Amino acid sequence: MFPKTGSRLPDRGERLYAPAIASALRAELGDGHRAAKTVMRWTGASERSAKNWLSGATAPTGWHLILLAKESDNVARVFLALAHRTEFMMNGDLSVARIALAAALSQVDAVLEATRGLGTLDHGAS
Numbered sequence: 001m002f003p004k005t006g007s008r009l010p011d012r013g014e015r016l017y018a019p020a021i022a023s024a025l026r027a028e029l030g031d032g033h034r035a036a037k038t039v040m041r042w043t044g045a046s047e048r049s050a051k052n053w054l055s056g057a058t059a060p061t062g063w064h065l066i067l068l069a070k071e072s073d074n075v076a077r078v079f080l081a082l083a084h085r086t087e088f089m090m091n092g093d094l095s096v097a098r099i100a101l102a103a104a105l106s107q108v109d110a111v112l113e114a115t116r117g118l119g120t121l122d123h124g125a126s
Contacts, residue, residue, distance in 0.1 A: 020082060022056030024074035042071040
């Protein structure tokens with residue numbers, strides 16, 4: 001037990017944890033009964049726990065947090081942000097960007113292929 005006098009323990013951000021996880025879950029799932037059922041299915045937790053996590057009254061710990069991060073990109077991002085490991089969040093964004101670029105290049109290739117049969121275009125050169 002800590003004495004009532006002396007130095008205070010540093011605030012390490014624990015007060016942000018439950019609301020941040022709750023916000024991430026609600027952004028992805030909403031905050032109705034279906035959201036609680038989804039959280040229960042993902043984690044095997046009780047309905048009371050799922051509702052507490054969604055409301056921000058408490059936060060998942062240990063294995064439940066891992067299971068939520070496995071299923072929810074939002075929870076994974078919040079976890080990494082709270083751990084100050086945002087460099088790992090870029091990987092998902094880069095994968096999405098790579099897919100978008102590949103699709104764009106495919107469209108450019110299709111346009112180029114279609115225009116090859118049209119011959120040389122006159123751009124006003126004399």
